[in-house]
Amino acid sequence: MIRPAGVCVAGCTALLSAACAISAGMRLGPADRGCPDRDVASPGTAITWYAPAGPSDGKSNERWCETVGPSVLEALPRASFPSPGPADSMAVVAWNILIGGGDVPLFLEEVLGYQCHPTSPELGIGFSHFVLLIQEAHRRSAAIPDVPESFTFPPRVVPESPPEGWPDIVELARGCGLALFYVPSARNGPETVGGEREDKGNAILSTLPLEDLLAIELPFEAGRKVAVGATIRTAGGAQLRVTSVHLDVASTLYRTFKTANTTRLRQATGLIEALALIETGGVTSGIVSVGSGATGCEDLPGPIATVAAGDFNTWSAGESAIDQLRLCFPDSPPWDGRPTYGSFPTDFIFFRTGADGQISSMGGSQTRIEKRYGSDHQARIAWFGPSE
């Protein structure tokens, strides 16, 4: 005979275990794996790496990172621009450029009043210094390792109508005389074209020198994502940390069920925790345990004002990942409520002031740029400057 009560007790125990197995727990610590992107194509410069320390995250990220080339740093812009004045604001742009499909020089000219030139670019009168936080930048190089096809490759993405010459992020930075920090996240297909291979990832382009470089490998979901960060010194020596972020659009079905669809919350939490570790003194040894739901921003603000912006791939502006970021970046310029990828609100600019309160958000809300300039995303722009 079946005993309903007994079945219920056994079943309930199994159910409770199943429900508790839904987990987004992760740990963060300094990355110590030997991947090619740990090298920098610029001697004498160090990048501080943060990565999830969970064995599953680590193994998955490692399978992807062994296919990419070295990071690229050109910390100083190739032209000397007038230093920002004490009252000058600075523009921060977040833009997914679709593997070079977005016409960056045209965008710079029309939106930021900047004429690209390798050695003598011009920043229009009345326009601000700027930082471009780029997602889906691509880079061609013979230094990207030629590995067997058994390695993990996402398929190659080629924009339908790229700008003339389809310059990669290094060519763009050099052609425009801008400072560059680029860290590849993944290969852009396994193909070798003319002895060169392609990888893709996040980048920072700037009219101001880039310091204190950070690479934050996010918890692994569907693909490897590395957020890149740098510090910029504005007028009067005030520092602003900027971070270019790209989260996954979806995980596998199995992971979606296993983690209860916390794909982007997990990655956002990883980002928040890494930035909090950096802000509160950083991690130099050991592993810091981080559980699900921990905001990692209780001790903030830290010493430096911080921007985290990019393509968060959110389907709704009310997603938990966005809410969590809003909590940890309480000084963000208000969102204008407009989507940037079709009808989806994917791109955001988050901000929190530093403990010194020297830099604050200026000019109202973060604004969507109407033209796509060849990308599938619209850019967002916000201004930051000295607090009054």
Added chain:
Amino acid sequence: MLGVTASLIPCSKTLSQLTCARASTLSAGLIGLGSGTFVGAWDSRRLGNAAKGAAIGFGAGAAVGIVLKEVVRQYGWPDVVSTGALGMAFGAQPEGTALGLGAGLFVGSVLWLAIPSYELPDLAAAGLIGMAAGGLAAWVVDAVEANSSGGSGVTIPFSFRI
């Protein structure tokens, strides 16, 4: 499966996303397990039908999963099992889940058309919640009907001892 599926989108809009998903999975599982236990105790024929439907559902779901595995680069065998499990939950109570899915999508569509801030993911969420609610309601109705019909008198010769 119905509980976690229903939670996927609505819970992603709360800061306690994991707690929300766990609560949904646990509550739906308890309802399904309780109902299934009583259906089995009182009318094993109904339970047999549900098991047959679940097996067919698993096969159909897994077949979809195999197609997805060939098309979607990141998909592997765990995803095939996942689509199979979802098909199994659907197949065990096909009428209830299908009706619930349809009702949920209908309500979601009306709200989507009527309320500007109601987004496409909300519409999808309404469908998934409807599917889960319909499937669970069907289990409860089966249990009530099995009880009122007095059972088939067939006993299953095993028991659990905790």
